[in-house]
Amino acid sequence: MGVANQEAIKQFRLLMEEVDEPLKNTFENVHQGYPNETLMRFLKARDMNVGKAHKMLLDCLQWRMDSEIDNILAKPIIPTDLYRAVRDSQLVGLSGYSKEGHPVIAVGVGQSTFDKASVNYYVQSHIQMNEYRDRVVLPSATKKYGQYIGTCVKVLDMTGLRLSALNQIKLLTVISTIDDLNYPEKTDTYYIVNVPYIFSACWKVVKPLLQERTRKKIQVLQGCGRDELLKIMDYASLPHFCRKEGSGSSRHSDNGRTNNCFSLDHPFHQELYNFVKQQAVLRESIAPIKQGSFHVNFPEAAPEGAEIARKIESEFHKFGNQNQNGLTKSLSGLRVHGA
DSSP: OOHHHHHHHHHHHHHHTTSOHHHHHHHHHHHTTOHHHHHHHHHHHTTTOHHHHHHHHHHHHHHHHHHTGGGGGGOOOSSHHHHHHHHHHSOEEEEEEBTTSOEEEEEETTTOOOOSSOHHHHHHHHHHHHHHIIIIIHHHHHHHHTSOOOOEEEEEEOTTOOGGGGGGHHHHHHHHHHHHHHSTTOEEEEEEESOOHHHHHHHHHHGGGSOHHHHTTEEEOSTTOHHHHTTTBOGGGSOGGGSSTTOTTOSSOTTOGGGOTTSTTSHHHHHHHHHHHHHHHHHHTTSOOOOSOOOOOOOOOOHHHHHHHHHHHHHHHHHHHHHTOOOSSOGGGOOOSOO
16 A cells, blocks of 8 residues: 555545544444455545545445434345345356455346336345355455455346347436445446447447546456456356356356345355344344335545436437337336335
8 A cells, every 4th residue: 555545545544533433433334344455445436535545435435324224234124025025136156266365246237127016125235245255255254264354346247238228227327326425446347248239329328428547447258257257267257147158147047046146045145034033023122113115325426427328318218119019117106215
């Protein structure tokens, strides 16, 4: 770490010593024993500007308090059938670890439908996976590999990406904004695989809008990306949709649902769901837990994010007009409120 970075962290720590005790308490859940590394994440997200990074972190901590994020891992999505429906329509999971110990997060972008529950449940599920990653998975990896591991790699499967994905832009903007503001610099590299033409068309207009540090993290691979990904992870950690060309993010892999890291039957999701239920039992002894989804405050998208969403929407409309297919639904069909 350079002298300039050390000085920035020193200034940042002095500012954090002045914040109220409740904010300091929730900050402990954020840094998990690694405050300097966490401060550096926020500094990177604000181009090493200490003042802006400090405001970003304070806003994050206040959001955590207002939305009771520290307790979200004690709020299971029940009944189990509802959570299974969420998992079957919000395709994300942990497939393994890279050779350097980074968790490999697989995301089925093209086949996620987000149509089995309200937006609040999908946001709740996403934040729970973020918190479980930060409080359980990454600390465990740090201990196992004998070095600090604070980031993951993500493999995004674009199989099945269609015009109807336009219906999801509002929700995806909410989720990405939550990540940008409250979980910055948690992904080391994004690998994009199984790319259809519609993605390529959008990528051409979106790429120039991204900040340089974000562009450097994104690698678009040929086909299922297997050969390239095997350079950084073992075969066992490959997401199932990367194991053979044309397999896509099938919900039924050759070895059954437990090999599909998106499925609730996969060991990762079983461990996560059992952990949340256990935490709920512990919390129940303190105060009864209300039923229904866990509502959080949805942040406003940054101007850059809003512009990217508009560009994607514009490209999808162009593509729809060229193919005379139109769109299956309008954005107004997205259910933001209600359980």
